[in-house]
Amino acid sequence: MVSEKLRSVIRAQLRLDASFPIEEETSAPRVPGWDSLAHVALLAAVEHAFGVRFRTLEVLKLRNVGDLQALVDRKLGG
Amino acid sequence: MAGEQLWTRWTENARRAPEREAIVHWVAGEEPFRWRWGDLVAQAARFSRALADAGVRPGDVCATILRHHRAFYPLYMGISGAGAIASVLAYPNPRLHPSKFVQGLSGMARRSGLRWILTERALEQQVRPLVEAPGSTVQGVLFPLERDLGGGGAAAPAAARPGADPHLPCLLQHSSGTTGLQKAVVLSHAAVLEHVRDYAAAIGLGPEDRIASWLPLYHDMGLIAAFQLPLACAVPVVTLDPFEWISAPVLLLEAISRERATLSWLPNFAYNLLADRVHDEDLEGLRLDSVRLLVNCSEPVRADSHARMLARYAPRGLRPETLGACYAMAETTFAVTQTAPSRPARVVEVDRDALARGEAAPPRDPERARTCVSSGTPIPGCEVEVVADDGRPLRDGRVGELVVASRSLFDGYRNLPDETAAVLSNGRYRTGDLGFRVEREVFVVGRKKDVIIVAGKNLYPEDVEDAVSAVEGVLPGRVVALGVADEALGTEQVWVVAESERHGTAAADALRTAIQLAGMAIDVTIARVLVAPPRWLIKSSAGKPSRKANRERVLAGELDVP
16 A cells, blocks of 8 residues: 555655556556656655665665555564 | 777687686676686677577677676677677667657668667567568577577687678667667777777776776767777776666665776766765765776766765765766767876866857856866877867867867768768768867867757657657647756756647646656656647747747746746
């Protein structure tokens, strides 16, 4: 389940309008503006919003928003 | 040494020092795979044999479309060993629509005369129809990385014949783009080896050097500086996956630190990414003392990007004199100019208003100053002239088009005589770049042509305009695409202005999204879409919307909604 907070961070960072659907299976190539250059900045925004830090290998394993949510949850839970 | 083919040079390197490291193949989170010269050339010979067995003949163009893979290097060398012409193509980004990928590839195949596609099974479905298409030059699709080549010795490949002609073509490079209209530059063995020798002299390359690179090899900077150069000069190169690097820029610093690399080539945006997008905790234990030269190349060099890089990494051993720059293009094999190693790139402050009038003059008002970074002086065998619109040479400090004469100059775009004639005459190449000189140092300040450079990659506004024109609701042909400075990332971003009857209506938002999606389908991120009313765009004398005239209006905010 993708949290509203993560959705709004992604939408704000990529300047998407509030109705743009963001689900677990949403992946970068399907989202306007979410290219490889924007990706690093987006992850920094997520880290900042949730007060977490991602490691290099964790970042490289992300395939979609569901993975990103799970990573955030793991960081917050652990 | 005249009269050599690449293969001769490589086998000589292997004979001299079979145990010396040639290529360190880097994958995040894994132990790197180390190719030593003896094994690398032996494996390349096996690939040569396998390719010949599959039907590849000397002179055939073999295009590779492969991801980061340890067997790529001997495969590439094996193509050369078979006497064929290697051409590295970009592996399709997941954003690129499959039909656009196929369209681009078939255009390239036709125009450049591609004969074989060497790729991965994942792309078979998309690539296979090219072979069957009527009139196609593509004879076959091969999956060379699936083959078990065995471990035994292979017979000497075609290129090992004594007296193999060094003036035969060895590689074909494409300009960037996705539309199939990419222009191909063909280079001979002699041209590559001569250029690499000249460039090695310009950077003082020596046996103690070690290169680290994340650059893709379908681009001249990656292919020549970080692949042909180290192979020809037997300098080890550490190669990273470009896809991994862009998601985790710290990987390059890790590779430099662990492998004690001395040299790296980077487009300007990479300095911003490294300075701003790496966590302190990821830098623990990393040192950059080994670096003697970082070469900023492939997009305009920004003083601010160098300053940020230095501020961030001086505490980790990065020295100011390592921040160099280079001006390069595929048409001259690679480098035209290079800053002196062991000295930081020279910087001059000029007056913005004077610069716009074509004069690099000292600023009268600090508020109107622009800092220009030198790309260095011409490398051996190269000359740069600054010329006015009428072709008249200009003196130092005057802004004009950069025209290059080089012994590494290409002899034309493959199969494109008109495009060649437009830029090449009497051994001089008109670059389309604008710049000025100060005491032989070349400063590149802009472009005469409308190309947009995003993160080191050239985009052609026509390609974006065509894609956007096809979007329902956009008035066909009433579109301009512009490159606008992206200060935070140290590169440019793409803006689009499209005329539509939907201007000012609720439907304009949906149209903006549709236009962004059309950009994504050709792997172009449109950072900003401006929907204009019909007849808003100013036309040029040729009747097409003028990029230059409309750019000024857009930047002045004429289309901004309150």
